[in-house]
Amino acid sequence: MTAQPTARRRNRIQSDDVRAHIQQVALDLFIEEGYEKTSLREIASRLGVTKAALYYYFPTKDDIIGSLIAERVAVVEELLEWAQTQPDRAAMRIELISRYAESLRDDPRLAGILRFLKRNQTLVDTLDAGRQLGEQLRRLLVLLVDPAEPLPRQLRRAMALYCLHADMFPLAGTATERHEAMLEVALELMASADAGDLPGTSTHRQPR
Amino acid sequence: MTAQPTARRRNRIQSDDVRAHIQQVALDLFIEEGYEKTSLREIASRLGVTKAALYYYFPTKDDIIGSLIAERVAVVEELLEWAQTQPDRAAMRIELISRYAESLRDDPRLAGILRFLKRNQTLVDTLDAGRQLGEQLRRLLVLLVDPAEPLPRQLRRAMALYCLHADMFPLAGTATERHEAMLEVALELMASADAGDLPGTSTHRQPR
DNA sequence: GTCTATAGAGGGATAGAC
DNA sequence: GTCTATCCCTCTATAGAC
Numbered sequence: 001m002t003a004q005p006t007a008r009r010r011n012r013i014q015s016d017d018v019r020a021h022i023q024q025v026a027l028d029l030f031i032e033e034g035y036e037k038t039s040l041r042e043i044a045s046r047l048g049v050t051k052a053a054l055y056y057y058f059p060t061k062d063d064i065i066g067s068l069i070a071e072r073v074a075v076v077e078e079l080l081e082w083a084q085t086q087p088d089r090a091a092m093r094i095e096l097i098s099r100y101a102e103s104l105r106d107d108p109r110l111a112g113i114l115r116f117l118k119r120n121q122t123l124v125d126t127l128d129a130g131r132q133l134g135e136q137l138r139r140l141l142v143l144l145v146d147p148a149e150p151l152p153r154q155l156r157r158a159m160a161l162y163c164l165h166a167d168m169f170p171l172a173g174t175a176t177e178r179h180e181a182m183l184e185v186a187l188e189l190m191a192s193a194d195a196g197d198l199p200g201t202s203t204h205r206q207p208r
Numbered sequence: 209m210t211a212q213p214t215a216r217r218r219n220r221i222q223s224d225d226v227r228a229h230i231q232q233v234a235l236d237l238f239i240e241e242g243y244e245k246t247s248l249r250e251i252a253s254r255l256g257v258t259k260a261a262l263y264y265y266f267p268t269k270d271d272i273i274g275s276l277i278a279e280r281v282a283v284v285e286e287l288l289e290w291a292q293t294q295p296d297r298a299a300m301r302i303e304l305i306s307r308y309a310e311s312l313r314d315d316p317r318l319a320g321i322l323r324f325l326k327r328n329q330t331l332v333d334t335l336d337a338g339r340q341l342g343e344q345l346r347r348l349l350v351l352l353v354d355p356a357e358p359l360p361r362q363l364r365r366a367m368a369l370y371c372l373h374a375d376m377f378p379l380a381g382t383a384t385e386r387h388e389a390m391l392e393v394a395l396e397l398m399a400s401a402d403a404g405d406l407p408g409t410s411t412h413r414q415p416r
Numbered sequence: 417g418t419c420t421a422t423a424g425a426g427g428g429a430t431a432g433a434c
Numbered sequence: 435g436t437c438t439a440t441c442c443c444t445c446t447a448t449a450g451a452c
Contacts, residue, residue, distance in 0.1 A: 015435095034330040036244035039427065052430085053436050061428070119329040122242040141377065151381045151389040158377055159367065159393060169349065169366055173359050181359040185367060188400065223417095247445060260448085261418050269446070 019057050022047065026064045027112050035065065035123050062127055068113050069129035075103050076136045083143050093144055093157075094190055100140070101164050101183045114165060137161075149193070156193035160186040227265050230255065234272045235320050243273065243331050270335055276321050277337035283311050284344045291351050301352055301365075302398060308348070309372050309391045322373060345369075357401070364401035368394040 025046050029038040040051040040061055058064045079099055086092035104110060117124055117133070124130030144157045163186040167178050233254050237246040248259040248269055266272045287307055294300035312318060325332055325341070332338030352365045371394040375386050 018435095031330065034244075034334070036242075036427095037334075040429090041427085049435095050437060051428085052438080055429070056435060059429095121327040122239065126242070126245075138378070147380060151379060151385055152392045154379060155371070155374065155389045155393050158379070159371055159374065162370070162374070163363070163367055166363065166367065166370070170346070171359060171362060171366070172355060177359055181363045184360045185363050192396065192400075226417095244445095248447090249445085257417095258419060259446085260420080263447070264417060 015057075022054060022057055023064060023068055024109070024112075027068060027116060030065060031112060031116050031119070035120055065116070066127050066129045069117070069124065069127065069133055072110065072113055072117075073129055073132050073136065075107075076133065076140070079103060080136060080139055080143075090194070094187065096140075096143060097160055097164070097186050097190055098183065100161070101179065101186065104164060105179050111167070118165065153193040156189045160189040160193075163189065223265075230262060230265055231272060231276055232317070232320075235276060235324060238273060239320060239324050239327070243328055273324070274335050274337045277325070277332070277335065277341055280318065280321055280325075281337055281340050281344065283315075284341065284348070287311060288344060288347055288351075298402070302395065304348075304351060305368055305372070305394050305398060306391065308369070309387065309394065312372060313387050319375070326373065361401040364397045368397040368401075371397065 022043070026038070026043045029043055029046065032038075040054055043064075044051040044054055054064075058067070079096070082099070083092055083096050086095075104114070117130075125134065140161060141158060144161060145154045147154070164182050166182055167175075171178055171181075173181070230251070234246070234251045237251055237254065240246075248262055251272075252259040252262055262272075266275070287304070290307070291300055291304050294303075312322070325338075333342065348369060349366060352369060353362045355362070372390050374390055375383075379386055379389075381389070
């Protein structure tokens with residue numbers, strides 16, 4: 001599409017493209033049929049090559065999915081580092097939810113990865129990158145949840161985070177509308193966890 | 209422990225026990241290592257038999273996990289049938305959440321099955337019983353969610369159902385306390401979806 | 417009911433030509 | 435970079451003795 005500066009640079013770009021293409025096709029198949037049931041032969045076949053060719057780009061099958069997870073790990077790491085520099089914890093929590101939602105919304109490739117992660121957690125736990133991501137989610141929860149709070153409030157905060165991952169059930173609306181709804185409900189859950197009384201148990205509100 | 213009436217009856221009871229024992233050991237391994245990575249040889253070894261013995265109790269590997277899922281399908285089916293006979297839809301929704309929570313709380317074996325289901329959804333979709341369970345969850349959502357409502361309210365109701373499945377993150381407290389917290393947050397989400405205004409956007413409440 | 421032995425298929429990964 | 439050919443392994447499932 002665009003002009004290629006030099007042959008050497010073009011090869012590098014093509015190589016990255018091929019890598020990304022393999023990742024995408026493999027991910028689609030992993031989601032459709034499951035990771036173990038998808039063979040390298042099948043991935044290669046859909047790409048129009050043989051499975052031996054895949055080994056030029058990825059040393060093992062695990063590295064194909066592992067490399068995708070690692071990209072997400074890098075994004076979440078940035079978020080965590082930002083959060084740890086914030087002095088006002090209450091404000092940070094709210095902003096953290098918003099930023100996390102943003103990070104989910106902005107990368108169109110991410111939806112597939114998240115779907116895979118949710119549907120193959122046992123496998124993910126066997127991968128280095130997967131365990132890193134699990135550890136990051138635990139750190140996120142530690143930042144959001146105060147262990148001294150009553151259990152229902154802790155649960156509200158945890159559900160706020162989970163809510164942002166919730167575009168996998170068949171909700172109507174455009175992707176943007178769904179994301180707005182998810183963020184709205186997540187922020188409501190956080191506000192409800194902050195509130196002094198619980199909705200439905202009293203008619204007045206004391207916004208802390 | 210208890211006396212066995214007759215030899216014939218004892219054999220029958222033992223056979224059921226063995227079946228249940230196989231299911232339990234297999235489920236534990238499936239959760240620990242994943243379904244595909246767990247071989248029948250490994251299950252048999254932990255049971256102290258050879259894998260050929262397992263084929264006397266289950267015709268295939270899929271039937272081991274399938275039979276566990278089928279038990280859950282029967283419970284949810286009862287719930288759905290009850291819900292469909294209720295005239296007052298708003299009251300039914302609240303009661304449905306409570307009854308669903310109850311059904312999760314009452315069966316101690318269920319926690320493991322649910323954990324497996326959540327962590328292996330792609331596999332579950334390839335099993336007959338798994339697809340039935342997926343269809344039932346969709347029917348549950350249809351009963352809970354009104355497609356004419358604004359998206360955020362639909363999402364709150366869906367999250368109420370999901371909240372009841374949420375005892376997989378590391379929350380403190382006893383199992384009973386966690387269940388109480390889950391039900392409380394779920395009912396709050398339903399109430400919030402029913403309310404005329406949204407918490408945080410206004411200071412008065414109009415309980416519909 | 418449980419065993420031994422094995423069939424039969426398919427997988428990930430590698431060697432080496434081109 | 436991509437191919438063909440192949441190694442080596444593990445798995446599910448079955449046959450048939452006890």
